[in-house]
Amino acid sequence: MALPALTVDVPPQPWTGRFDGDGREHRRWWQAVSRYAPGSTASSAPAGLSALPASRPAVLLGFASDEGVRRNRGRPGAALAPTALRAALGPLAFHLDRTVSDAGDVVVAGGALEAGQARAGLAITAMLDAGQLTVVLGGGHETAFASYLGLAGSEAIRAGKRLGVLNLDAHFDLRDEPVPSSGTPFLQMAAAEAAAGRGLRYAVVGISEPNNTGALFSTAERLGVRYLRDEDCTAERTRAFVDDFIAGVDVLYLTIDLDVLPASVAPGVSAPAAYGVPLPVISAVCRQVAESGKLLHVDVAELNPAFDVDGRTATVAARLVNTVLR
Numbered sequence: 590m591a592l593p594a595l596t597v598d599v600p601p602q603p604w605t606g607r608f609d610g611d612g613r614e615h616r617r618w619w620q621a622v623s624r625y626a627p628g629s630t631a632s633s634a635p636a637g638l639s640a641l642p643a644s645r646p647a648v649l650l651g652f653a654s655d656e657g658v659r660r661n662r663g664r665p666g667a668a669l670a671p672t673a674l675r676a677a678l679g680p681l682a683f684h685l686d687r688t689v690s691d692a693g694d695v696v697v698a699g700g701a702l703e704a705g706q707a708r709a710g711l712a713i714t715a716m717l718d719a720g721q722l723t724v725v726l727g728g729g730h731e732t733a734f735a736s737y738l739g740l741a742g743s744e745a746i747r748a749g750k751r752l753g754v755l756n757l758d759a760h761f762d763l764r765d766e767p768v769p770s771s772g773t774p775f776l777q778m779a780a781a782e783a784a785a786g787r788g789l790r791y792a793v794v795g796i797s798e799p800n801n802t803g804a805l806f807s808t809a810e811r812l813g814v815r816y817l818r819d820e821d822c823t824a825e826r827t828r829a830f831v832d833d834f835i836a837g838v839d840v841l842y843l844t845i846d847l848d849v850l851p852a853s854v855a856p857g858v859s860a861p862a863a864y865g866v867p868l869p870v871i872s873a874v875c876r877q878v879a880e881s882g883k884l885l886h887v888d889v890a891e892l893n894p895a896f897d898v899d900g901r902t903a904t905v906a907a908r909l910v911n912t913v914l915r
């Protein structure tokens with residue numbers, strides 16, 4: 590049965606990159622990525638209902654939003670990130686054992702963040718239920734609540750799979766504010782999970798103590814959030830922390846806030862990190878999650894092309910997306 594078309598605001602655009610030839614041995618992302626076609630999904634089982642096939646198809650969805658960053662009094666510009674991320678992914682050599690398609694962008698315009706999150710959520714749910722590994726290219730970290738809406742609506746979560754939310758981030762993003770922003774998504778998730786009679790399983794790698802107030806640490810404590818401070822993120826401790834978290838869940842949502850990386854590696858974000866977690870540690874987490882067999886959904890957030898230096902942050906983000914999909 591053909592599935593209904595997805596509702597996005599901008600359909601997938603042509604990809605570009607260096608051309609070395611048409612053969613498989615020359616293939617780069619721009620040559621491999623196809624336009625997402627809902628009716629042609631290979632798997633008939635919704636993702637997460639049984640074991641997740643290692644090489645199931647992945648689909649990219651852009652969430653062009655910086656309204657959450659603006660509301661959080663940060664530096665706007667992340668709305669341009671999906672385009673910059675595709676431009677950075679396009680030239681990379683394609684070595685993946687899965688197919689990748691592009692579903693286009695949901696665009697948050699005129700400050701209508703909540704409506705945009707709801708639209709993206711519906712699209713993500715549809716793609717998860719079609720057996721896809723969903724990859725959202727944010728957007729400010731308000732992207733995470735769009736991701737959550739998509740996950741919460743999916744057959745896997747509604748069937749009772751225990752979801753773990755693993756955030757690579759210098760910040761908790763547990764702000765208690767009257768309006769949703771890039772600083773609130775995980776408190777919003779906690780509230781939504783409580784309303785559904787569940788608890789939020791939330792872990793953060795890379796917390797910067799000076800960049801999170803006592804109030805945020807108290808909220809994290811109250812919610813039972815597991816976290817590893819940036820200064821404690823050695824390769825060994827991070828691996829053990831992530832392993833332990835993964836062991837207690839059935840399926841994983843990985844969210845990569847690029848400000849978890851040192852400012853020298855990721856200058857193009859709203860709030861660059863003075864300390865940051867080294868790229869090899871973050872990359873190893875991405876590989877660990879990919880190899881867990883539990884990854885249901887991933888997003889990358891907070892890229893701000895307006896503050897990037899030589900596309901450095903976009904290039905790193907593209908590399909991490911490539912690693913997660915290996």
Ligand SMILES: N=CN[C@@H](CCC(=O)O)C(=O)O
Pocket residue numbers: 661662663730760761762764771772800859860
């Ligand atoms: N996405 C959230 N970011 C941080 C921003 C911190 C800052 O601008 O200093 C937060 O709200 O805590």
Ligand SMILES: [Mn+2]
Pocket residue numbers: 730758760762771846
């Ligand atoms: Mn964040």
Ligand SMILES: [Mn+2]
Pocket residue numbers: 758759760846848849860
């Ligand atoms: Mn952050």
